[in-house]
Amino acid sequence: MLNLLQFVKQRRKQLGLTQQDLAERAGVGLRFIRDLEQGKETLRMDKVNEVLALFGHELAPVSSKELNDA
Amino acid sequence: MLNLLQFVKQRRKQLGLTQQDLAERAGVGLRFIRDLEQGKETLRMDKVNEVLALFGHELAPVSSKELNDA
DNA sequence: TGTGTTTATACCTTATGGGGTATATTAAAA
DNA sequence: TTTTAATATACCCCATAAGGTATAAACACA
Secondary structure (H helix, E strand, O other), X not given: OOOHHHHHHHHHHXXXXXXXXXXXXXXXXHHHHHHHHOOOOOOEHHHHXXXXXXXXXXXXXXXXXXXXXX | OOOHHHHHHHHHHHOOOOHHHHHHHHOOXXXXXXXXXXXXXXXXXXXXXXHHHOOOEEEEEEEHHHHHHO
8 A cells, every 4th residue: 555655656657747747637736746746744635636536546544554564 | 435524523423522622632723623524625634644643544545436435 | 491512604813835936956868 | 978858946925724713503411
């Protein structure tokens, strides 16, 4: 199970997109994608979800144990 | 699988806590707990994670399909 | 019914996230 | 190496999330 920044980086590269590409497709600023992939923790949920929606995902509560173990 | 507001409401009531109690334990404002349980989507991730930490959980990307199916 | 408890709504102020621009830094290719 | 693309960092401004206070509504119980 991947945390947020790992997930976004992985998916973005799988699709061969630049941060710029991803920002445009998600309708957010390039700066936001950067902050996201750098692990900034104070991001707004709605903006993060706009990005995750491109990958058919969204933020939800996950057991911290499961997240770190797997 | 529960979405954010369902999860928080459920866990809070399992422990017999008021919104006030939860706010104090999480170190956030009462208003934040209210917004959270009302489904406000523009919340800050770090604040949400402070609440989820009380339940051993945190925000992570989850398949929208899995979230809605299960 | 009334009374206390919990939750919801409204208004205001303050702090800061988001985004733009510019500048560095790094990476990759020629 | 040089050149170009991609990513990172720094500054500024604006919109708004967070939180406090106050009020109202919903709920539970005697």
